[in-house]
Structures are given as C-alpha cells and as structure tokens.
Amino acid sequence: MDQEVKKREFPEFNFPDGELLLVNKPYRWTSFDVVSKIRNAFKPLKLKVGHAGTLDPLATGLLIICTGKLTKKIDEFQAQEKEYTGTMVVGSTTPSYDLETEVDATYETSHLSEEMILEACKPFIGDISQFPPPHSAVKVEGERLYHKARRGEAVELRPRAITISAFEITRIALPEIEFRVVCSKGTYIRSLVHDFGKSLNCGAYLSRLRRTRSGEFRCDHAYEVMELVRHIRELKEKESTNMIAE
Template sequence: MKPTTVIDGFINLNKPTGITSAKALYKVRSASGMRKSGHSGTLDPAADGVLVLCVGKATKTVECMMNHPKVYRATARLDVTSESLDSDSAHIPVETDGERSQSEVADALAKFEGPQEQVPPIVSALKIGGVPAYKLARRGEQPAMKARKVTIYWTRLISFDWPTVSFEMACGRGTYVRSVIRDLGASLECGGCLTGLTRLQVGPFHIDDAWTLDRLQTASAHDYILPLSQWDEAVRKDPPPVPPRPDG
C-alpha cells in the first residue's frame, strides 16, 4: 500500500540473487511510491542479502551508511579461478600439489584480519581513466588496479570440504570479498573463486530483520520503512561500531 505522504527512513531489504541493486531499488520505489530514495552500497547481481535503502530525508545519511562495517558470508572454491574472480566468468582449473587442510585454511584466513592494502578485481566498476575497469577487461585489456587501504575486522571459518570453503567476515568500506578469496588462494598456493555471497549485516541492519521483495510488495510502507527519527542516531555514529564476532 502506497502512503499519501513521504516517510523519511530506511528499508532493510533482503535483495535476492539475479537482479541488480538498481533494479531492486526500482521495484521498491514502484511498490512504495517513494521516488526520493537510494541505496547505501551496491550488491552484485549474484549476491543476496542486506541492501539498505534510504527514503526521503534519510537519503542525506547515505555517506554515513556506507562507512558502517559490513558482515558477509562467502563460499568459494580453492581449485579454480576466473577472470572475474567469481562464477560470472568461466572457471579455470588451478593445479596444486595436493589438498589443503582445514587448519591450513583457517590459519591463512585469520592472517587477513586487520588493516591492509588490497588490489580490487579487474572486473569491477572502479574507473581507470574515466572508464569502468570491467569495460576495459571486456576489450581484452589488463588495467593496472591500484591497491587501496581496507580493513577486515574479523573472519570466521564456517565449513571446509576441499575444495569448498565457507566463511564469514566483517569488513570496512571498499573491501572486495572476491579479492580476499583471490589472495587467500595465493597464500595457500592454490585457486580462489567466489561461488556464493550473502551480506548479513550493514551497520545496525541485520538480515534476520530484512524484508523480501515479495513480502514488501504486499505490505503497507508504514510497516517496512524504519523511521529516520528512531534510527538516525545509530546510523550517524562516528566511528561506527564493529559488529561482534559470533561465538563458535
């Protein structure tokens, strides 16, 4: 149901796989009637999970939202790689001198915690000379990607069955999970290719409380728009708090 007046606030959307963040925003705009809205951090089409939408006056907090730490759950294969570092491009087998053990993977993953310099994927929207890097890659070029400062606050191994690994991580702005997996594979002298990604949390917004598109499209906007007046303080915290590492 579309409200007759603009509601200032946030929508905690659980974006499904298979659509862009822009398409998800368009669908929410159509359902809610809220034209003044934007999202605070893109999720790739193949990824799902928390996509925070800012509505009305809350659009002024987008920059604050983007500075909040994010928590991801990732699944990867360590016996292959690809140009895009995920399954959007063809898998390329990587020969190794044998399987890696769970303890080796866990130890290598833990070493990524802390501030560091990270090289973004070539297949990304970052611009080189005004042109998105992925467009240069499509032309067969190999653009030189400059390392950027990022922070990984913690990692947690969820499961491992060679060559598949699943883990969770909390990270700061600008961190590419695909690059983490590429670098994890390099440290283990094997492959590294993202096969699944879910964003579990963005700042104070958790996936457990997120609305699916189907549920949202049949509800009243007053039900799913979280009022700016109640959430503004949490969103504007500086520095934003780091989500705690789960037990186990």
C-alpha cells in the same frame, strides 16, 4: 492441515519524510534493480530512493534502502561495518573471481590441510591493502572496470586500504570452504577469496556470498522485495480510496 500464513505486520511508514528499509536482495538482481522496483511502486509520485552499499548481482542479503529526505544520509549508512558469509571453491580461478565467468585455470589441492587453511586466514586480519577485481564497478578514467575487462583491456589497478576485523573458516569440505567475514566499507570479498587462494598456492574463487549485517542492521529483519512493493501499492490504493470517499 496447512497452517494459515500470517501476513507481515508493517509499521506506519512516512516515505517522503524518510524511511530506512532493510531489503533481502535476491540472487542475480543488481542493487539498482531493487531500487528501481521500489521506486516504480510509488509512481506517479516521484520519490527519491537510493541504496547504501552495493551488492554484486550474484550476492544476496542485506541491502539498505533509503527514501525521501533520508537519502541524504546514504553515505553515513554506507560507511558502516559489514558482515558476510560465503563459500569459496579452491583449486580453480576465474577472471571475475566469482561465478560470473568460467574457470580459466585449475591447481592441485592435495597439499592442503585444515591447519594450513586456518593459519592462512591470519595475515588477512587487520588493516590491509587490497586490489579491486578487474570485473568490478570501480571507475578508471571515468569508465567502470568491468566494461574494460569485458573488452580485454589491461588496466593498472590501485590498492585500497581496508580493514578486516574477522575472517573465520566455518566449514571445510574441499574443494569448498565456507567462511564468515567482518570488514570495512570498500572491501571486495571476491578479492579476499582470490588472494586467500594465492596464499595457499592453489587458487580460489567465490561461489556464494550473503551480506548478513551492515552496522547495527541485520538481514534477519529484512523485507523481501516484492513483499515491500505489494505493501507500498496497497498503501497507495488505500489513500486513493480515502480521497474518493472524502
């Protein structure tokens, strides 16, 4: 006999005064898609809704959403340390450094050993410089890089100072390598994987990425997008019913 699914217990939200909502971003949704879906749930009430720390469409996991007056603290939340788990594929590269584009080159991987792979992580730990991927939301001359990349325009990229606190290999099953990364704001995991593949002389691209933590907040405590949207709509219906009753 199927067990009855327990409904999620929600706290007493005060969205206009400001709420911090932990959301599990779905695969292929943009971060703005999540914000838009939640903002639309409040209509016709016009409420400020924003996110702290963009996730690529092909990434999943923790997205911090702020509402109302708490949107003023977005930069503060965005600056917090992040943690990710992911999978890379070695022996191939793509122009976007992930699955957004097709493989453009393949390389030999027979020279790789477990010891070599584990040792290759060490130079990336600490304060390092990193170039953003050509297919990224970084603005150059007022335009997103991915727009220029899709037109085939060559752009001179500038390195960024970032900090990698931890870079651990958690599973090796070539051509796949699973990993965990703890890093500062502004780190591109796609670039980390790309550079890691170059250091092994075999190329690599990111095939899966999940943000598991941002500061003290963990994805284990996150709401599913539509679960949260349904709850907001239920609250609105309840408020409307109470107003009519009064």
